[in-house]
Amino acid sequence: MSYNDGGFGRSNRGYGRDRGYGGNRRFDDGPKPVETGKEYDVSITEISRKGDGIARVEGFVIFVKNGKAGQNAKIKITQVGGRFASGEIVESSSQPAAESAAE
Numbered sequence: 068m069s070y071n072d073g074g075f076g077r078s079n080r081g082y083g084r085d086r087g088y089g090g091n092r093r094f095d096d097g098p099k100p101v102e103t104g105k106e107y108d109v110s111i112t113e114i115s116r117k118g119d120g121i122a123r124v125e126g127f128v129i130f131v132k133n134g135k136a137g138q139n140a141k142i143k144i145t146q147v148g149g150r151f152a153s154g155e156i157v158e159s160s161s162q163p164a165a166e167s168a169a170e
Contacts (some may be wrong), residue, residue, distance in 0.1 A: 093116050100125035108160075111138045122154075128133050129154050 101107060101124050109122035111134040120134020122142065128151040141168055142154040 091151065099147050100127045100153070101147060103144050103147050106140050106143050107143055107154075107155055108139070109138065111136055126150065131156060 075158055107129075108109060109124060109129065109131070111120035111122045111131055112135050113121045115121055115130055116145050117130075120131035120136065120138065122131055122134065122140075123127045126157075129142065129144070131140070132153070132155045134140065134142075134156060139159040139160045140156045141160070143157045144152050144154045146153040
């Protein structure tokens with residue numbers, strides 16, 4: 068078996084860039100669901116490795132500076148890239164339960 072007959076290496080089978088596996092939408096080439104400077108109401112669902120909150124708008128990932136998991140907030144988009152956007156909190160409508168109990 069050679070490397071070029073489809074048994075090894077690249078082929079059109081399996082998981083590749085164009086397959087869209089996992090149901091993830093690809094935003095690299097198309098229009099993004101958010102725009103720089105606009106505000107969106109989001110729910111921060113998790114925390115990134117760097118400590119920023121992660122929210123999604125139509126499946127598009129937004130890293131929210133100082134965001135906390137479980138927080139609902141109005142954010143302003145500061146930067147939009149090919150695969151994700153960055154934003155900052157303009158107004159927090161609720162804080163995570165553990166934090167609000169401590170205050």
